[in-house]
Amino acid sequence: MSKRVSSKRRRPTTQPSSSGETASVDDDGGVEASSVDSLGFRGEALHSLAQLSDLVIDTMSMSATSGVTLTHSVETNTTTVSASVTRTSHGTTVSSSNLFARFPVRRGELQRTKKKQLQDTIQLIKQYALSRPDVKLILQHRLDAADGAVVTLVSTSGSGDLQRSLGEAYGGRIVGSMMHVHWASLPHCEVSGYIAPVGGGRTTSDMQVFALDGRVVDLPKLAKTLHDTFLEAHPNAAQRTCPAYFLSLKTDGTAAYDVNLAPNKRRVLLQLEREWVEALRREALRMFKTSTDAMEITAATKNAVARDLARADERRLSLTLTPVSATSHAQVILSADRRSGSDSLQPSGSLRKRERDDGAPLGLGMSLPPDRRLLLDDDDDRDVEVTSNSVVDTGAEEEGDEQMIVTDEGLLDYYLHRRTARFESRFPDLSSLPASMVTEGASQSVESVEQSSGNKKNKTTTKGGNKPKKISKSINAQTDDELNQMLHKTDFEKMEIHGQFNHGFIVASLGEDLYIIDQHASDEKFNYEQLCQKYVARPQPLVKPIRVAMEADEALLALERAAELRAHGFIVQRPPDHDGAPGGSNNLAVTVASVPILPYDTVVPQDVCELTAQLLQYQSIVRPLKAVWHSMATKACRSSIMIGAVLNDKMMRTIVDHLGTLDQPWNCPHGRPTLRYLGSLATFRDDHQRID
Structure with a gap:
C-alpha cells in the first residue's frame, strides 16, 4: 500500500479515480482509454470514504525517509499535506472518523443498527482472514467512544497456513469438526479448504466462504450445488441445516472470469461456471457419501459415557x-x-x-x-x-x-x-x-x-466410592487413538445380539463396545430406502391442464426434456395458444397435463419447477421431489416395527443385518438416530465383578 501513495502523485488520493489505472489523467481531466488495461471501479474507495467521514492518511513510502499526513476537508474539497511526526516505519494508515456525520438520516440508521453492523464487520474480516491467510489482520472495538476499553474481536497471525487462520478466526472447535479437502477435477482450477461433513451442518449460512484467487467472492450457483449435495447425502434429517465450508479456488491463469460487476467486486462472472458446477457436485457428493458410510465414536463420546456412569455412581452414595x-x-x-x-x-x-x-x-x-x-x-x-x-x-x-x-x-x-x-x-x-x-x-x-x-x-x-475414580483413571490412561474409532456399515453383521430392552431397543455389542439400537428407527430406514429404490412415479391426468409460469430458459428446457419430466409424473406441453414467436409472452409458460400421485402427499402442477431447476443447473434430475421424500418416509414409518413390539432372536438379527445394507444407516428419514454408543463391556464387566 505504501507504494501507491507517493510524492509523485499528480492528484491527491482522495480525488475520484486517483488510485487506479485511471490516475494518469491529463490537465483537462481526460483519460487515455488505450492506457487502461482493465475496466471496473478503480480508485474510488478513498474518494468515497473521504466524502462520508473525516479522513486522515498517514503514509511513508519505501523510498522516503519521513512520513506524510494527508487530511481531507469535505467543506472545501481540498487535501492538506503535512509532514508526519509520528510515522517511523514504512506503510500506510487510513483513519476514518465521524462516519456519516454530514448525512443525518444515514447516521441515525447507523446508530440504530450499530450492533448488527458490528457483527457484519466481524464476519467480513473473518472471511478476508481466510481468503488471505498470509496477511495479518486485527479488528479491535472500543466499548466507549471516549475512554472505553479496547476489545480485540479478530486477530490473525498472517502465517499463511489456512488451518491456523481458520482456528484463529473461528476457533479450534470449528477446525476439529471439519474435513480438509483438495479437489483438482475442476477445469483449470484447484479447490482446497475445509468443509463440514454430513451431521456437522449449521442452521445459518454464516460459515460459507469462497475465495477466488485470494479474493472473497459470492458464487451462488456453486453454493447452491454444495447445499443440494449436502441435502442429497442426508436428505430429510438435514433439510433445515446448511453446510459449513471455507474453500479457496485457485486458477491456473487460463480460466477467464470478470470481477468488475459491483464496487465490492464480490459478484463474479465465470466462463467455465457450468463445468465447475458439475465437477464440484461430483466431488462434494463423493465426499458427503463417504462421510455417511461410517460413524465416528470419539474420545469425547466415550468420556461422556464414563462421566455419566460416574455421576450415577456418586448419586447412589x-x-x-x-x-x-x-x-x-x-x-x-x-x-x-x-x-x-x-x-x-x-x-x-x-x-x-x-x-x-x-x-x-x-x-x-x-x-x-x-x-x-x-x-x-x-x-x-x-x-x-x-x-x-x-x-x-x-x-x-x-x-x-x-x-x-x-x-x-x-x-x-x-x-x-x-x-x-x-x-x-x-x-x-x-x-x-x-x-x-x-x-x-x-x-x-x-x-x-x-x-x-x-x-x-x-x-x-x-x-x-471407587467406581467413579476407576472410570476416570481408565479413560484418562488411554490415548485418543485408542478411544477414537469408526463404526462402519460392514460392522453390523459382526455384532453380537444380547437381547431386547424395554420392547423398543436392541442391545448389541461389537468387540468390547456396547450399542443400543432403536428397532423402529432402524426398520423405518430400511423400509424407506427400499421404497425409494422401488419408487416409480404414477402420473395422474388432470381434467384440465394447468398453465405454469416459468422463466424463458426454464420453459424451453422443460419442453426439450419432457421425457425426463414424464418419468417423474409430469406431462408438460406447449401452451395451445403458442404462436411460436421467439419473443412472445407464451415463451414464459408451459401447461402441465398430469402430476404424480403419492400416498401421503399432494403434488401440485407448480412443483414441476423444482425439477426444471435441477435440469437447468445439473443438466439432469438428480433427486426426486421433496414431496416424494416425505411421502416415502411417512409410509416407511407407518409400516415399520413399532416401539412395544416383542422381537425374537431372528427378527433382531434381521434388523441389525439390514443396517449394514443401507446407503446411510445412522438415522431414520425423520432424523431419529438408529443407534447409540453405551460404553465398554470391560468397564461393565469390572463393575459387575466388584459387586459380586
Whole structure:
C-alpha cells in the first residue's frame, strides 16, 4: 500500500479515480482509454470514504525517509499535506472518523443498527482472514467512544497456513469438526479448504466462504450445488441445516472470469461456471457419501459415557457425618432397602456377637477413631453399623430395621461396592476378603472422618466410592487413538445380539463396545430406502391442464426434456395458444397435463419447477421431489416395527443385518438416530465383578 501513495502523485488520493489505472489523467481531466488495461471501479474507495467521514492518511513510502499526513476537508474539497511526526516505519494508515456525520438520516440508521453492523464487520474480516491467510489482520472495538476499553474481536497471525487462520478466526472447535479437502477435477482450477461433513451442518449460512484467487467472492450457483449435495447425502434429517465450508479456488491463469460487476467486486462472472458446477457436485457428493458410510465414536463420546456412569455412581452414595456423644465409639452405618424375606439380614442365626480386644485390628482393616459415626444413606431402610470395636445385631426385631455392626475398613469398602446389589444372607469371612478391597477411595473416606472430629455442625455430604475414580483413571490412561474409532456399515453383521430392552431397543455389542439400537428407527430406514429404490412415479391426468409460469430458459428446457419430466409424473406441453414467436409472452409458460400421485402427499402442477431447476443447473434430475421424500418416509414409518413390539432372536438379527445394507444407516428419514454408543463391556464387566 505504501507504494501507491507517493510524492509523485499528480492528484491527491482522495480525488475520484486517483488510485487506479485511471490516475494518469491529463490537465483537462481526460483519460487515455488505450492506457487502461482493465475496466471496473478503480480508485474510488478513498474518494468515497473521504466524502462520508473525516479522513486522515498517514503514509511513508519505501523510498522516503519521513512520513506524510494527508487530511481531507469535505467543506472545501481540498487535501492538506503535512509532514508526519509520528510515522517511523514504512506503510500506510487510513483513519476514518465521524462516519456519516454530514448525512443525518444515514447516521441515525447507523446508530440504530450499530450492533448488527458490528457483527457484519466481524464476519467480513473473518472471511478476508481466510481468503488471505498470509496477511495479518486485527479488528479491535472500543466499548466507549471516549475512554472505553479496547476489545480485540479478530486477530490473525498472517502465517499463511489456512488451518491456523481458520482456528484463529473461528476457533479450534470449528477446525476439529471439519474435513480438509483438495479437489483438482475442476477445469483449470484447484479447490482446497475445509468443509463440514454430513451431521456437522449449521442452521445459518454464516460459515460459507469462497475465495477466488485470494479474493472473497459470492458464487451462488456453486453454493447452491454444495447445499443440494449436502441435502442429497442426508436428505430429510438435514433439510433445515446448511453446510459449513471455507474453500479457496485457485486458477491456473487460463480460466477467464470478470470481477468488475459491483464496487465490492464480490459478484463474479465465470466462463467455465457450468463445468465447475458439475465437477464440484461430483466431488462434494463423493465426499458427503463417504462421510455417511461410517460413524465416528470419539474420545469425547466415550468420556461422556464414563462421566455419566460416574455421576450415577456418586448419586447412589451419600456419606453423612453425624455428631454423637463423646463417650461413644465411631460408627459407620450402611443403609439398604428392605427387600423380601429371603433378602433379610437375619441369616438363620449365623450372625453372632463377637468380642475382641479394644482397639485391636480385625482382619485386613484397622480400628476406627472414636467419637464419630458415619452414616451411608442409600435411600434404603436397613442399616448396617461399622464400628471399631464389635460386630453385633442392634435390635432388628425391636425397631423393624435390620442393623448389623461390622468392624474393618476392608469390609466397609466391600459394602460400598455392594451398595446397588441385593444383600446376601451371610457376610463373608473377613479373612477371605482380598487385599484389593482396601482401596484408596475408602481410605480417603475414613480419613475425612478423622480430620473432621472437631466439627459438630450439620451433616456433611462426601462423594465417595471407587467406581467413579476407576472410570476416570481408565479413560484418562488411554490415548485418543485408542478411544477414537469408526463404526462402519460392514460392522453390523459382526455384532453380537444380547437381547431386547424395554420392547423398543436392541442391545448389541461389537468387540468390547456396547450399542443400543432403536428397532423402529432402524426398520423405518430400511423400509424407506427400499421404497425409494422401488419408487416409480404414477402420473395422474388432470381434467384440465394447468398453465405454469416459468422463466424463458426454464420453459424451453422443460419442453426439450419432457421425457425426463414424464418419468417423474409430469406431462408438460406447449401452451395451445403458442404462436411460436421467439419473443412472445407464451415463451414464459408451459401447461402441465398430469402430476404424480403419492400416498401421503399432494403434488401440485407448480412443483414441476423444482425439477426444471435441477435440469437447468445439473443438466439432469438428480433427486426426486421433496414431496416424494416425505411421502416415502411417512409410509416407511407407518409400516415399520413399532416401539412395544416383542422381537425374537431372528427378527433382531434381521434388523441389525439390514443396517449394514443401507446407503446411510445412522438415522431414520425423520432424523431419529438408529443407534447409540453405551460404553465398554470391560468397564461393565469390572463393575459387575466388584459387586459380586
